[in-house]
Amino acid sequence: MAENQDSDQELVARVKQGDKRAYDVLVIKYQHRILGLVGGYVNDFQEVQDVTQEAFIKAYRALEKFRGDSSFYTWLYRIAVNTAKNHLVSKGRRLPESDIDVHDADFLETATTLRVVDTPERNLYCDEIEQVIHDVIQRLPDELRTAVMLREFDGLSYEEIADVMDCPVGTVRSRIFRAREAIDREIRPLLGQGG
Amino acid sequence: MKQTQWITGKLLVLGIFISSFLNAETVPDSSYLLEKMMDSSRNLSFQGEFVYQQGAQLETLSIIHQASDKNQSEKERILYLDGAPREVIRAGNELFFSSYNGGVTKFQHGSLMPVINKLQGGISEKFYDLKIVGIDRVAGREAVLLLVLPKDRFRYGYQLWLDRQSSLLLKSVMVDGQGKIIERLQFTSLNIGSLSDESLALLIRKPSVVDKTIAVESQPLSQQDQPSDPLEWETGWLPEGFVLENRSVRPSPVSQHNVDALVFSDGIASFSVFVEQDDTRVLSQASEKIGALSAVSKIYREGDRYFHVTVVGDVPLGTAERVAVSVRPLKAKP
Amino acid sequence: MSEKASSEKAPQISGRERLNESLSVSLDGQSNELELRRVLDGISKDDELRTLAGRYQLIGDAVRGKVNKFANVDISKGVMAAIEQDEVDAAVAKETSGSVHSAANGSVANSKSNNVIEGLWASLGKVAMAASVAVAIVVGVRNSNPAPDVQLMAVNEPATLAQPVQLAQSGQNNYGVSGIRAGYNAKLHDSITPEQLAYAQSIADRATRERFHAYALQHAELSAMGNGQSILSFARLTSFDNQ
Numbered sequence: 001m002a003e004n005q006d007s008d009q010e011l012v013a014r015v016k017q018g019d020k021r022a023y024d025v026l027v028i029k030y031q032h033r034i035l036g037l038v039g040g041y042v043n044d045f046q047e048v049q050d051v052t053q054e055a056f057i058k059a060y061r062a063l064e065k066f067r068g069d070s071s072f073y074t075w076l077y078r079i080a081v082n083t084a085k086n087h088l089v090s091k092g093r094r095l096p097e098s099d100i101d102v103h104d105a106d107f108l109e110t111a112t113t114l115r116v117v118d119t120p121e122r123n124l125y126c127d128e129i130e131q132v133i134h135d136v137i138q139r140l141p142d143e144l145r146t147a148v149m150l151r152e153f154d155g156l157s158y159e160e161i162a163d164v165m166d167c168p169v170g171t172v173r174s175r176i177f178r179a180r181e182a183i184d185r186e187i188r189p190l191l192g193q194g195g
Numbered sequence: 196m197k198q199t200q201w202i203t204g205k206l207l208v209l210g211i212f213i214s215s216f217l218n219a220e221t222v223p224d225s226s227y228l229l230e231k232m233m234d235s236s237r238n239l240s241f242q243g244e245f246v247y248q249q250g251a252q253l254e255t256l257s258i259i260h261q262a263s264d265k266n267q268s269e270k271e272r273i274l275y276l277d278g279a280p281r282e283v284i285r286a287g288n289e290l291f292f293s294s295y296n297g298g299v300t301k302f303q304h305g306s307l308m309p310v311i312n313k314l315q316g317g318i319s320e321k322f323y324d325l326k327i328v329g330i331d332r333v334a335g336r337e338a339v340l341l342l343v344l345p346k347d348r349f350r351y352g353y354q355l356w357l358d359r360q361s362s363l364l365l366k367s368v369m370v371d372g373q374g375k376i377i378e379r380l381q382f383t384s385l386n387i388g389s390l391s392d393e394s395l396a397l398l399i400r401k402p403s404v405v406d407k408t409i410a411v412e413s414q415p416l417s418q419q420d421q422p423s424d425p426l427e428w429e430t431g432w433l434p435e436g437f438v439l440e441n442r443s444v445r446p447s448p449v450s451q452h453n454v455d456a457l458v459f460s461d462g463i464a465s466f467s468v469f470v471e472q473d474d475t476r477v478l479s480q481a482s483e484k485i486g487a488l489s490a491v492s493k494i495y496r497e498g499d500r501y502f503h504v505t506v507v508g509d510v511p512l513g514t515a516e517r518v519a520v521s522v523r524p525l526k527a528k529p
Numbered sequence: 530m531s532e533k534a535s536s537e538k539a540p541q542i543s544g545r546e547r548l549n550e551s552l553s554v555s556l557d558g559q560s561n562e563l564e565l566r567r568v569l570d571g572i573s574k575d576d577e578l579r580t581l582a583g584r585y586q587l588i589g590d591a592v593r594g595k596v597n598k599f600a601n602v603d604i605s606k607g608v609m610a611a612i613e614q615d616e617v618d619a620a621v622a623k624e625t626s627g628s629v630h631s632a633a634n635g636s637v638a639n640s641k642s643n644n645v646i647e648g649l650w651a652s653l654g655k656v657a658m659a660a661s662v663a664v665a666i667v668v669g670v671r672n673s674n675p676a677p678d679v680q681l682m683a684v685n686e687p688a689t690l691a692q693p694v695q696l697a698q699s700g701q702n703n704y705g706v707s708g709i710r711a712g713y714n715a716k717l718h719d720s721i722t723p724e725q726l727a728y729a730q731s732i733a734d735r736a737t738r739e740r741f742h743a744y745a746l747q748h749a750e751l752s753a754m755g756n757g758q759s760i761l762s763f764a765r766l767t768s769f770d771n772q
Binding site: 011024049148 | 550558559565570590596599607608609611
């Protein structure tokens with residue numbers, strides 16, 4: 001998966017300057033991917049949440065040492081895998097047989113996600129949410145759909161999207177925003193969030 | 196006694212207006228009605244929607260119920276139509292509770308739960324005054340309005356609207372000792388009889404993914420009321436009229452131990468007593484009223500061992516507290 | 530194209546909408562300094578903006594086909610509360626190490642430690658506003674990895690917490706965690722600091738709430754499987770899941 005490597009730089013820098021709120025955004029951003037990752041190691045629903053939280057706290061404490069050699073996400077991913085493994089060891093459980101080495105988070109994430117999908121770990125709502133979101137995207141005006149897909153699926157930066165779509169960056173940003181708004185209107189009730 | 200009269204007055208207000216419709220020859224025996232209500236809820240197939248109100252909270256739910264017959268077990272689906280999606284699927288000896296926040300919990304019984312003390316007709320009459328006060332209409336159906344007034348302060352009072360044909364519960368209002376309404380349930384639509392294919396299909400749609408499975412082992416009592424596998428504890432006090440309905444052992448939802456689960460009923464109200472070994476070592480007692488439910492948790496100690504007692508049910512908080520406090524380790528009696 | 534671009538900009542953009550757009554841009558890492566600061570200000574005090582951030586992220590996950598069963602879990606508040614708790618703990622530790630010297634000057638030490646308590650309660654208060662799930666997690670993680678002082682108390686002195694916890698009588702349907710009242714009396718326990726008590730209390734409250742929630746479901750199940758009276762039994766669970 002092509003995740004824009006630089007998109008977290010600003011947030012990470014702010015955390016290092018002591019702005020905890022920026023870390024909050026990073027947690028909101030990556031919690032579900034990390035939960036899914038930890039869920040590949042730990043079975044219990046509550047335990048997965050506990051371990052994930054522990055991983056995020058560890059990462060926060062270690063952020064000083066993060067030099068930006070990899071993307072923040074790749075770095076976070078490694079911490080999460082280690083935390084999950086340590087958790088299993090401390091509980092005296094055996095590590096999963098198809099244990100994976102951590103080299104490239106993006107590649108591995110795809111692998112674990114596939115595994116997760118294969119063993120039906122997804123609950124009733126996942127399909128429904130994805131379905132609704134895909135439906136709304138299909139109904140979006142062309143320029144909104146293209147913009148949001150280039151961003152979310154292809155992981156392009158705003159500049160790159162502006163290039164592809166031959167329009168100003170300001171237009172890209174408002175198109176992506178309006179696409180998200182349109183999708184959000186449909187999923188809010190589904191999630192029971194009035195907002 | 197004064198208190199009870201007060202509730203009576205309160206509950207009768209509605210009754211008076213409609214009692215004039217009452218036709219003496221159509222009035223069956225009230226305790227028979229209660230029995231038939233219980234019976235119909237199991238042995239009739241029906242489908243409908245109802246509203247449930249608790250305090251300021253109002254919710255709509257739907258139910259599909261299929262009676263058991265030669266070919267299949269009893270099945271049921273309850274769906275919460277408002278707010279976060281939640282669903283109950285009950286089929287034979289399995290029950291699934293899916294909640295948006297808590298995932299899917301599956302209760303798996305080794306066999307159908309044996310009812311230990313089948314409530315005999317008339318038992319309710321000793322502890323409640325039963326009065327048929329009128330004929331009303333609920334969800335487009337003719338209903339008999341039955342007042343169920345407690346004779347002591349250990350239970351709540353009820354107004355029950357029962358379908359005139361089938362005695363199915365159409366509407367229920369529960370009030371506390373001060374006459375305050377605690378909860379209201381009312382069907383807005385109800386069809387009794389064979390279910391549509393569409394409904395039948397919904398009944399067999401079990402969740403494909405289960406987050407947590409709770410295997411329940413029922414402990415039938417032998418004929419002398421002696422448990423086949425004796426408990427290590429006993430309830431020192433039970434409100435009169437409440438009898439043990441069934442008893443099971445299951446993995447505790449909150450600890451690594453098994454928990455003894457006993458449910459007691461007086462034919463109308465019920466509460467459960469759960470006892471398990473305690474690991475928390477935090478000796479706190481807690482009680483809470485959660486809508487119509489009262490919950491009490493308490494720890495008792497026996498030598499080096501700590502046990503955690505939890506009582507939950509649709510009884511006044513005082514009743515639940517008294518039951519919880521009375522639970523004690525069973526020792527050789529002097 | 531430039532014509533179209535200008536027509537795409539709505540003539541009247543509300544402040545809310547502008548903030549939402551800033552959020553969208555910030556999540557993509559393409560915001561400017563000022564925008565990011567507005568978003569961070571917003572996210573720390575505006576629950577609506579927080580949940581919106583979560584949903585924007587969910588949209589991305591869905592596009593990539595990576596929505597998993599944890600999609601509706603939110604641990605972010607728990608993480609933040611734990612991080613804040615860390616700092617309070619650090620402050621408490623500092624306070625304790627300095628207490629030998631300040632013994633003669635009790636009132637000063639006292640007011641300082643009061644501040645710490647306030648800070649602690651404030652951070653608990655924030656948690657209380659969050660979904661109860663978040664509360665459970667904060668305390669849960671700390672519980673599984675307890676600070677030495679608390680562990681000591683929990684193991685050696687169970688009796689110090691023998692007083693009842695009175696959860697709020699929810700006649701007004703206020704089932705929130707914020708309704709929990711403390712039932713402990715710190716004066717009885719000279720050896721235990723108010724911080725430790727408050728902390729122990731929060732663990733006890735969390736455990737109790739979880740317990741009641743879990744057993745209310747068990748009771749409904751018992752009623753349904755036992756005598757088939759499931760309609761009311763399950764309707765009564767509504768107050769839990771739908772706060």
